[in-house]
Amino acid sequence: MMDGASEQSRRVEGALGHISVMEREVVRLVTAQAVEQGRPLRCVDLTLGLAGHARAVAEILPAGSQVIGFDRDPAALERAKARMSEPGIEGIQTLFIQASFAEAEECLRARGMVPVDFVLFDLGLNSTQLDAGERGFSLMSSGPLDMRMDPEGGGVTAGDLLNTLDAERLADIFWLLGEERYSRRIARALVKGRPWQSTLEVAEAISRAVGGRKGAKIHPATRCFQALRMAVNDELGAIRAGLPAAGRILRAGGVMAVISFHSLEHRLVKTFFRAGARRCLCPEEQPVCTCRFEPIFRWEQRREQRPTAEETADNPRSRSAAMRWARRTDAPWREDAFAQWESSGILDDWQRLEAWCVRRSQ
C-alpha cells in the first residue's frame, strides 16, 4: 500500500514529467543513516534530475543537514531548484552545481564540503529529457540530432557522429554501448543514407535496416539511440571517473547507492563494488598475502535491489532498474584497488574508441 504522502508526491512528480525510481528504498537508506549517526547529515545527489530523490531525502533529514545536487543539464537544474525551494524543508541547506559527477570531488573539496555521509547516483536521463523532441533523445518525436545533456557546453552531437564517422566506428559504438547485434548492418545503412538531420529519419532508417523485427518488445532503434546518447555524453567515461571519486569523498560509515538501468551499467557498478570489497589484491597464484589491503567498501547487501511489482506497474520506466549500495569502511582509500576495474574490457575499449570518435567528428 502506498501512503497518502507518497501517493501525493508521485502525482506531483507525474505532473513534472519524471517519477523517481526506487525512491522508497533510497529514503530508507538515508533514514537508517540518520538514525545511526544521530546528527545532521551531508547528502549528495550526483544526478539531481528533477530532484525527486533529493526532495524526498530532504524531507526526512534532521534540521541542519545539507543536500547538494549535481546535474550536467542546466534545464534540469533549474526545475530541481524550483522544487527544492517549495515549503517543507526549511531547516535543510541546499546547494546546486551544474557539473558532471566526474568533477564532483573537485567541486566539493573546493567548497570545503568533504567528507559526506550519503551519495546517490541515479544514472541515465530523466523523463523530460527523453520526451522532449527538441533535445534529440526521443525516437518517437522528430527533433535535431543533438543528445547532449548540456547543450550549452559544446562537444559533439549525435548528428556529428552519424554524419562523419565511418561505418566501422559507428558499428563499434552500436555494438559496444548498445549491445546491438545488427550493428554492422545498421551502420552501413546509415553511412549510405547521409546526411541525417532528424531523430525520426534515423529511427526509421534503423527500423528498415533490421527489417522491423516482428514481435520485438522495444523499438528497433532503441539500442542504437542509447549507444549514441552514451557516446555523445561520454557516459562510460563519467562512470569510470565518478564512482571512485564518490568513494573518495565518503566518510567512514558513509553510504554510496547507485541505481542503474541497463546491462552495461549494472555490470560496471557490480564490479566496482566487488573490487572495493575485496580482502586482498595479491595475484591469485601468490600463496601468502603481502598487499596489506583492507576492504574499502562493506557490501552488506550483495544482491541488487529491484523495484517492487507495484512500482513497475505504476512506472514502467523503472522496470530495468537495479539499486546497489555499499558502506565505506575506515580503511585508507587505495587507487590500486580499482586499477583492474578501470582498465577492464568495456571501459578500456570505450576510452580508445571515444578518443578516435571525438577527433574524427570535430
Ligand SMILES: C[S@@+](CC[C@H](N)C(=O)[O-])C[C@H]1O[C@@H](n2cnc3c(N)ncnc32)[C@H](O)[C@@H]1O
Ligand atoms: C534518471 S535522472 C535522475 C532523476 C532524479 N533522481 C529524480 O528523482 O528526479 C538522471 C539525471 O542525471 C543527469 N546526469 C546524467 N549523467 C550525468 C553526469 N555525468 N553528471 C551529472 N549529471 C548527470 C541527467 O541530466 C539527468 O537529469
